[in-house]
Amino acid sequence: MLNKEEFELIDSWFNKFERKEILELLSLEEGTAFSHVYFLLLNQFFTEKSKFSTSIQVRLQEHKIELFNLLLDNEELNIESELIQHIQNDADFQNARSDRALQKRAIRNLERESLKIRFKKLDENEELDFLSDTEIKAGIQKLERDQLKERFKKIDANEESNSRKPFNYFSSFLKIAAVIAILVVPYFLLFSPEQPKIVKIDPKPKVNDTIQEQDLSSYLANLDFNHFNEEELVLKVAEAETYGFGTKQETIQCEIEKLDLKKWLEKMNDIQERITTIKSFKNQQDLDIIKVKDTLLAIQKRLKSVKLDYQQKYIFSQKKSELSLFVSSDFNVGKSSILCFSLEKNGEKLYFIKIGVFYYSINDTNAKKSLIQLKDEDLIRELEEIE
Amino acid sequence: MPWNCLSILANFTQMIDRLIIDKHTSLTDSELIDLVKESNEKIDLLYVKHKSYCINFMRKMINDDDLIQDIYHDAIITLYEKIIKEDFQLTASIQTYLNSICRNQILIRFKKIKIHVSHNEEYDESIKDWMQDDVEHVKETKLNSITQALEKIKKAGGNCYEILKRFYYENQSMDKIAKDLEYTNAANVKNQKARCQKKLNELALIDFEKTHVE
Numbered sequence: 001m002l003n004k005e006e007f008e009l010i011d012s013w014f015n016k017f018e019r020k021e022i023l024e025l026l027s028l029e030e031g032t033a034f035s036h037v038y039f040l041l042l043n044q045f046f047t048e049k050s051k052f053s054t055s056i057q058v059r060l061q062e063h064k065i066e067l068f069n070l071l072l073d074n075e076e077l078n079i080e081s082e083l084i085q086h087i088q089n090d091a092d093f094q095n096a097r098s099d100r101a102l103q104k105r106a107i108r109n110l111e112r113e114s115l116k117i118r119f120k121k122l123d124e125n126e127e128l129d130f131l132s133d134t135e136i137k138a139g140i141q142k143l144e145r146d147q148l149k150e151r152f153k154k155i156d157a158n159e160e161s162n163s164r165k166p167f168n169y170f171s172s173f174l175k176i177a178a179v180i181a182i183l184v185v186p187y188f189l190l191f192s193p194e195q196p197k198i199v200k201i202d203p204k205p206k207v208n209d210t211i212q213e214q215d216l217s218s219y220l221a222n223l224d225f226n227h228f229n230e231e232e233l234v235l236k237v238a239e240a241e242t243y244g245f246g247t248k249q250e251t252i253q254c255e256i257e258k259l260d261l262k263k264w265l266e267k268m269n270d271i272q273e274r275i276t277t278i279k280s281f282k283n284q285q286d287l288d289i290i291k292v293k294d295t296l297l298a299i300q301k302r303l304k305s306v307k308l309d310y311q312q313k314y315i316f317s318q319k320k321s322e323l324s325l326f327v328s329s330d331f332n333v334g335k336s337s338i339l340c341f342s343l344e345k346n347g348e349k350l351y352f353i354k355i356g357v358f359y360y361s362i363n364d365t366n367a368k369k370s371l372i373q374l375k376d377e378d379l380i381r382e383l384e385e386i387e
Numbered sequence: 388m389p390w391n392c393l394s395i396l397a398n399f400t401q402m403i404d405r406l407i408i409d410k411h412t413s414l415t416d417s418e419l420i421d422l423v424k425e426s427n428e429k430i431d432l433l434y435v436k437h438k439s440y441c442i443n444f445m446r447k448m449i450n451d452d453d454l455i456q457d458i459y460h461d462a463i464i465t466l467y468e469k470i471i472k473e474d475f476q477l478t479a480s481i482q483t484y485l486n487s488i489c490r491n492q493i494l495i496r497f498k499k500i501k502i503h504v505s506h507n508e509e510y511d512e513s514i515k516d517w518m519q520d521d522v523e524h525v526k527e528t529k530l531n532s533i534t535q536a537l538e539k540i541k542k543a544g545g546n547c548y549e550i551l552k553r554f555y556y557e558n559q560s561m562d563k564i565a566k567d568l569e570y571t572n573a574a575n576v577k578n579q580k581a582r583c584q585k586k587l588n589e590l591a592l593i594d595f596e597k598t599h600v601e
Contacts, residue, residue, distance in 0.1 A: 130588045130591055130592040130595070131533060131584075131587065131588050131591055133555070134525070135525050135529065135530075135533060136533065136551065136555050136584070136587065137555040137556065138525045138530060138533070139525075139530060139533030139534050139536075139537050139591075140537060140551060140552050140555050140556045141555075141556055142530060142533075142534055143534050143537050143538070144552065144556055145464055145518075148430065148460070148463070148464055148467070149460050149464075151430075151431065151434075152434055152460050152463065155431060155434060155435060156456070
């Protein structure tokens with residue numbers, strides 16, 4: 001709303017300019033600011049006619065008509081949208097012309113105004129970049145590709161220089177030697193002649209004598225498990241007899257009238273409460289031969305390096321029978337308890353090792369048999385076969 | 388030592404060299420692609436492994452070793468740029484792919500030559516990929532200014548070049564860049580990228596104006 005002073009200023013201003021000049025001003029680009037003022041004036045005129053002097057009122061009325069014509073005829077004229085709205089609502093205008101062209105003009109002007117506002121914001125907030133995204137990508141692409149090609153050329157140059165190098169006797173000799181070693185050594189490893197599977201202990205332990213603590217242990221320590229071929233390694237599940245727990249020096253003697261393992265075992269059961277009988281391991285799975293072999297190797301290492309902790313040591317012998325049972329120490333390798341013992345009859349020795357809950361025998365005569373689970377009868381049969 | 392024995396020995400040791408060259412040449416195609424995706428350095432393995440077969444394949448068609456070499460270089464780059472895009476799927480073996488795009492390039496360049504290749508399993512006619520050239524759309528003078536500016540940014544150190552390369556050339560997301568370059572989050576990478584880009588713009592503009600004034 002213009003105040004009185006502004007009214008007087010505009011009043012005087014209108015007196016200075018001819019109508020034609022005012023209209024010309026409106027048509028200029030700079031007329032934006034002018035038209036804005038003019039709009040204010042006209043707005044005031046439309047709302048408070050009485051505050052204007054008569055002469056201004058008359059002139060503004062004439063201007064209105066001229067303005068209508070300008071709006072309709074001069075598309076480039078920059079007219080405030082609100083002014084356009086006023087004009088559209090003006091009864092004189094509505095009577096004089098169709099407002100369709102004016103509406104179109106108004107819409108276009110509004111669009112232009114909004115675009116100009118957007119451009120202005122862009123100018124204020126963002127600087128236009130010299131490089132577009134595509135150009136940046138192209139630059140990086142060129143750089144990377146050139147660098148890759150340089151690398152490839154270097155690789156090609158290296159390959160070519162290697163092929164032209166003078167023949168180096170020493171490095172060639174080493175290379176040839178390495179190839180021969182790689183090809184030949186496995187052959188000898190795979191096809192090495194067989195070694196004896198068991199090293200017999202000597203001398204035989206005496207009956208009723210306490211086995212020297214180290215005898216069987218030494219035997220086992222020296223037993224070369226590496227000579228056991230996996231296919232020929234005899235792994236049988238057999239029951240070892242664990243004897244009663246007593247002092248290290250305790251010996252048990254038992255009379256057996258004749259070689260009768262079944263009865264012998266039964267008698268042992270009767271006599272010895274703590275003797276475990278041969279069990280069958282129906283539900284136990286076969287062990288991996290390699291794992292067993294590794295375990296046996298571990299036993300060997302253990303024997304060599306660890307002071308044996310004997311829990312028990314028994315000697316069983318029978319005068320009448322040549323069957324002798326030698327039980328060595330019971331010791332631990334890792335989490336498994338190990339019991340080593342042997343059965344000897346007629347000079348034939350059967351060596352047994354109990355690892356954890358599994359029993360194994362290593363026997364020359366049964367060298368070709370594979371891992372099987374033995375029941376009582378089986379073990380007996382095995383032993384009988386030796387006879 | 389007789390010369391023929393010497394040459395036999397030389398060939399034998401070269402053969403051993405070839406066998407020993409790099410254990411990675413025994414990698415499968417998918418393993419090789421995974422390695423290349425992890426590190427740009429592994430492109431060399433790709434290059435070396437498939438070079439002789441591809442070169443020999445092209446020699447059946449043309450007799451210009453320099454051109455063959457150039458085509459092979461571009462073929463490897465084409466494959467590499469495909470691999471670094473996350474949606475890449477190899478529909479044939481790497482060797483077949485390389486042979487196919489090399490063959491296609493030769494056919495384009497030598498349209499009038501009748502080219503016969505005896506074994507169809509060496510290439511796949513449907514594969515017609517090649518390097519996408521954004522470079523062509525940029526004027527050479529401006530491109531030179533851009534590469535000069537990029538070189539300066541690279542030499543200056545820091546992560547600027549790496550971020551721009553990963554974003555524009557390898558099409559990596561902000562999240563992936565943040566993770567690989569150990570930024571806190573994608574927004575930080577975005578800010579850093581904007582700063583790097585601004586710097587690039589300034590340097591490129593200076594170089595461009597300088598060369599134009601001169």
